[in-house]
Amino acid sequence: xxxxxxxxxxxxxxxxxxxxxxxxxxxxxxxxxxxxxxxxxxxxxxxxxxxxxxxxxxxxxxxxxxxxxxxxxxxxxxxxxxxxxxxxxxxxxxxxxxxxxxxxxxxxxxxxxxxxxxxxxxxxxxxxxxxxxxxxxxxxxxxxxxxxxxxxxxxxxxxxxxxxxxxxxxxxxxxxxxxxxxxxxxxxxxxxxxxxxxxxxxxxxxxxxxxxxxxxxxxxxxxxxxxxxxxxxxxxxxxxxxxxxxxxxxxxxxxxxxxxxxxxxxxxxxxxxxxxxxxxxxxxxxxxxxxxxxxxxxxxxxxxxxxxxxxxxxxxxxxxxxxxxxxxxxxxxxxxxxxxxxxxxxxxxxxxxxxxxxxxxxxxxxxxxxxxxxxxxxxxxxxxxxxxxxxxxxxxxxxxxxxxxxxxxx
Amino acid sequence: xxxxxxxxxxxxxxxxxxxxxxxxxxxxxxxxxxxxxxxxxxxxxxxxxxxxxxxxxxxxxxxxxxxxxxxxxxxxxxxxxxxxxxxxxxxxxxxxxxxxxxxxxxxxxxxxxxxxxxxxxxxxxxxxxxxxxxxxxxxxxxxxxxxxxxxxxxxxxxxxxxxxxxxxxxxxxxxxxxxxxxxxxxxxxxxxxxxxxxxxxxxxxxxxxxxxxxxxxxxxxxxxxxxxxxxxxxxxxxxxxxxxxxxxxxxxxxxxxxxxxxxxxxxxxxxxxxxxxxxxxxxxxxxxxxxxxxxxxxxxxxxxxxxxxxxxxxxxxxxxxxxxxxxxxxxxxxxxxxxxxxxxxxxxxxxxxxxxxxxxxxxxxxxxxxxxxxxxxxxxxxxxxxxxxxxxxxxxxxxxxxxxxxxxxxxxxxxxxxxxxxxxxxxxxxxxxxxxxx
Numbered sequence: 001x002x003x004x005x006x007x008x009x010x011x012x013x014x015x016x017x018x019x020x021x022x023x024x025x026x027x028x029x030x031x032x033x034x035x036x037x038x039x040x041x042x043x044x045x046x047x048x049x050x051x052x053x054x055x056x057x058x059x060x061x062x063x064x065x066x067x068x069x070x071x072x073x074x075x076x077x078x079x080x081x082x083x084x085x086x087x088x089x090x091x092x093x094x095x096x097x098x099x100x101x102x103x104x105x106x107x108x109x110x111x112x113x114x115x116x117x118x119x120x121x122x123x124x125x126x127x128x129x130x131x132x133x134x135x136x137x138x139x140x141x142x143x144x145x146x147x148x149x150x151x152x153x154x155x156x157x158x159x160x161x162x163x164x165x166x167x168x169x170x171x172x173x174x175x176x177x178x179x180x181x182x183x184x185x186x187x188x189x190x191x192x193x194x195x196x197x198x199x200x201x202x203x204x205x206x207x208x209x210x211x212x213x214x215x216x217x218x219x220x221x222x223x224x225x226x227x228x229x230x231x232x233x234x235x236x237x238x239x240x241x242x243x244x245x246x247x248x249x250x251x252x253x254x255x256x257x258x259x260x261x262x263x264x265x266x267x268x269x270x271x272x273x274x275x276x277x278x279x280x281x282x283x284x285x286x287x288x289x290x291x292x293x294x295x296x297x298x299x300x301x302x303x304x305x306x307x308x309x310x311x312x313x314x315x316x317x318x319x320x321x322x323x324x325x326x327x328x329x330x331x332x333x334x335x336x337x338x339x340x341x342x343x344x345x346x347x348x349x350x351x352x353x354x355x356x357x358x359x360x361x362x363x364x365x366x367x368x369x370x371x372x373x374x375x376x377x378x379x380x381x382x383x384x385x386x387x388x389x390x391x392x393x394x395x396x397x398x399x400x401x402x403x404x405x406x407x408x409x410x
Numbered sequence: 411x412x413x414x415x416x417x418x419x420x421x422x423x424x425x426x427x428x429x430x431x432x433x434x435x436x437x438x439x440x441x442x443x444x445x446x447x448x449x450x451x452x453x454x455x456x457x458x459x460x461x462x463x464x465x466x467x468x469x470x471x472x473x474x475x476x477x478x479x480x481x482x483x484x485x486x487x488x489x490x491x492x493x494x495x496x497x498x499x500x501x502x503x504x505x506x507x508x509x510x511x512x513x514x515x516x517x518x519x520x521x522x523x524x525x526x527x528x529x530x531x532x533x534x535x536x537x538x539x540x541x542x543x544x545x546x547x548x549x550x551x552x553x554x555x556x557x558x559x560x561x562x563x564x565x566x567x568x569x570x571x572x573x574x575x576x577x578x579x580x581x582x583x584x585x586x587x588x589x590x591x592x593x594x595x596x597x598x599x600x601x602x603x604x605x606x607x608x609x610x611x612x613x614x615x616x617x618x619x620x621x622x623x624x625x626x627x628x629x630x631x632x633x634x635x636x637x638x639x640x641x642x643x644x645x646x647x648x649x650x651x652x653x654x655x656x657x658x659x660x661x662x663x664x665x666x667x668x669x670x671x672x673x674x675x676x677x678x679x680x681x682x683x684x685x686x687x688x689x690x691x692x693x694x695x696x697x698x699x700x701x702x703x704x705x706x707x708x709x710x711x712x713x714x715x716x717x718x719x720x721x722x723x724x725x726x727x728x729x730x731x732x733x734x735x736x737x738x739x740x741x742x743x744x745x746x747x748x749x750x751x752x753x754x755x756x757x758x759x760x761x762x763x764x765x766x767x768x769x770x771x772x773x774x775x776x777x778x779x780x781x782x783x784x785x786x787x788x789x790x791x792x793x794x795x796x797x798x799x800x801x802x803x804x805x806x807x808x809x810x811x812x813x814x815x816x817x818x819x820x821x822x823x824x825x826x827x828x829x830x831x832x833x834x835x836x837x838x839x840x841x842x843x844x845x846x847x848x
Contacts (some may be wrong), residue, residue, distance in 0.1 A: 123461065124460050168422065241532060366695065384688045
């Protein structure tokens with residue numbers, strides 16, 4: 001009697017490549033690989049032929065050549081004799097600057113609007129709903145162009161601040177809003193400790209960081225003491241002194257003073273000059289992204305079931321403590337990942353700077369540099385790479401965070 | 411029964427007291443206002459601030475908008491009328507710019523006698539999308555959905571009707587190849603045939619065939635070039651074709667990202683991440699500056715078509731992530747059940763997994779579409795005339811130099827109405843879908 005479980009005829013047949021599931025995946029991948037490589041080589045051959053026909057080559061040497069154009073806003077030293085690479089760096093720093101400012105303001109706006117939209121005050125929650133829906137449903141570009149038009153056409157010229165009875169006046173005698181930008185006070189040092197101003201500010205930052213660290217230690221010590229003895233030592237004057245005294249001492253030592261903007265000739269001088277383009281881009285990005293963040297915050301708080309806060313109330317916690325200890329830690333787990341992807345969106349949207357002439361990475365590296373050198377391929381490649389690295393870095397941070405807060409299950 | 415009788419115990423009430431009205435502070439408007447606006451000092455403060463904000467905005471905007479001037483030929487004329495009516499410092503809108511230029515904002519430089527064509531195409535689009543969005547409509551309408559793209563293309567761009575028909579025939583050919591030859595030569599060969607046969611047809615036969623047919627039977631509309639289109643029509647064309655074309659690609663990418671095959675998986679992941687990591691504006695510049703480098707020398711085609719290709723690739727990465735969410739949200743039992751029934755990969759996807767996963771993803775797809783529709787305004791930077799580009803043109807003209815609020819309010823309102831209603835639809839969908847899953 002023959003058994004039914006006899007294996008079918010041994011040996012490898014070609015048809016197994018298609019009909020046998022053990023080998024089929026291999027076949028599919030091989031075919032896909034060949035197709036992919038064919039497409040790639042087709043594109044590369046096309047590119048080489050086209051470049052050759054135009055008499056161009058593929059070369060990043062232009063990055064070390066003098067750029068020959070000026071950038072009106074720069075965070076590092078730059079002039080028209082600097083290289084294209086330096087110009088790209090200035091642009092990248094400008095992108096990062098507006099992205100950082102935007103993320104900060106958008107978070108503040110978004111969290112405020114999201115919490116207020118949950119308020120039981122009918123008027124406030126409706127007002128916030130209008131803000132959120134209004135900004136979410138209109139293109140960002142329109143907001144940027146609109147705010148820029150307001151900044152340039154709706155604000156007074158510097159000459160309006162002049163004369164016996166000026167038609168415009170500065171806010172608190174310190175901030176001037178003009179159609180050439182906003183002038184705010186700057187902090188200067190009369191007796192700086194270092195030649196390079198950067199190190200002075202670094203010193204200030206370090207002192208601040210150390211103070212904050214000490215304050216945290218004090219709070220920790222107070223908690224330990226409370227757990228041991230039952231009452232919490234009063235620390236607020238200590239905290240305040242440690243926060244204020246060192247930094248004040250340092251500032252006095254370096255002779256810090258406020259440099260107020262004032263009318264000099266046809267324009268304002270002194271202080272810090274924030275260009276209209278930066279302000280318009282910053283405000284529009286923050287207001288737009290803030291509306292999305294508001295929805296995320298609202299959703300996150302709503303996602304924590306009412307039972308959680310009721311349980312906290314039943315334990316006798318007060319509303320503030322409930323929020324701090326029960327709702328927020330859980331809501332943050334829901335809120336942070338989409339929040340970070342909003343930051344990512346904001347950073348990518350900052351490339352709309354082109355609408356207001358703000359000199360970001362796209363305008364320098366992907367704009368003027370390309371126009372002057374005719375190196376579209378290299379320029380766009382570098383620009384894309386910059387955004388890609390930025391995105392991957394931010395999503396990497398998000399993954400680390402997700403792993404650290406995810407529910408620890410066995 | 412208890413032994414204690416009511417009459418023996420003096421303090422037991424025998425009848426219910428009459429129900430009384432709640433106190434005045436606990437009913438009606440007073441309670442509502444008190445509870446919702448004035449319950450705590452903080453609330454009072456917030457209410458006052460909101461009232462102040464609302465008053466400031468409305469007291470400026472309402473008179474400005476309501477008393478606006480609708481009938482003037484230029485901004486100077488508008489200002490002259492204003493001076494006459496309200497004095498020189500009266501602040502009123504000059505809606506005349508809208509009443510004079512609204513057609514341009516909606517259609518760009520499309521020939522005015524042909525405005526009915528894009529409008530009809532839009533109505534057709536709504537009719538075609540209806541059976542997909544509302545499952546209560548008869549399934550026969552899906553035939554309309556299949557035919558709509560070709561008719562819409564013909565309506566908007568004009569030209570001979572035989573062009574779209576001959577292209578559509580290619581799809582029929584592909585379908586016929588699978589349907590009739592499939593049982594005879596096996597599925598794999600039929601699929602290859604269904605790809606190769608229409609390609610040959612399109613490349614070799616379709617062009618001469620359309621030409622021959624149009625000389626025999628010339629039915630057609632006035633052709634309109636892409637560069638004459640603009641305004642909201644352009645935004646809709648790019649947005650809708652981008653989303654529709656990116657759906658199949660997005661689904662394939664999502665499946666690729668879920669796939670166990672190493673190479674397919676990695677290629678999908680890299681494609682999706684690269685596309686999503688770089689802003690749309692960089693991709694648009696790539697389309698306008700670089701696409702010519704990657705194609706055979708001498709290829710040159712319509713800028714609008716290039717933008718549509720780029721937008722399609724761009725949104726397919728986002729759609730892929732949405733669909734992936736839908737695939738992940740599906741219970742694992744569904745996959746296993748399909749496997750247990752002996753369905754192969756494509757059958758299990760087509761018959762079991764995708765219908766459910768796509769249904770879950772529709773709200774996400776609608777949201778992607780809203781985002782894409784808003785992003786179509788970016789084409790202004792590569793020289794297409796979207797609403798914002800047209801507003802720049804209008805602001806640069808001598809008649810309307812210096813006007814901006816009115817134009818931006820109009821454009822913003824149009825976008826708002828469109829996006830807001832789609833957003834509401836997506837919310838409605840989310841609610842109905844959630845109920846089904848409980």
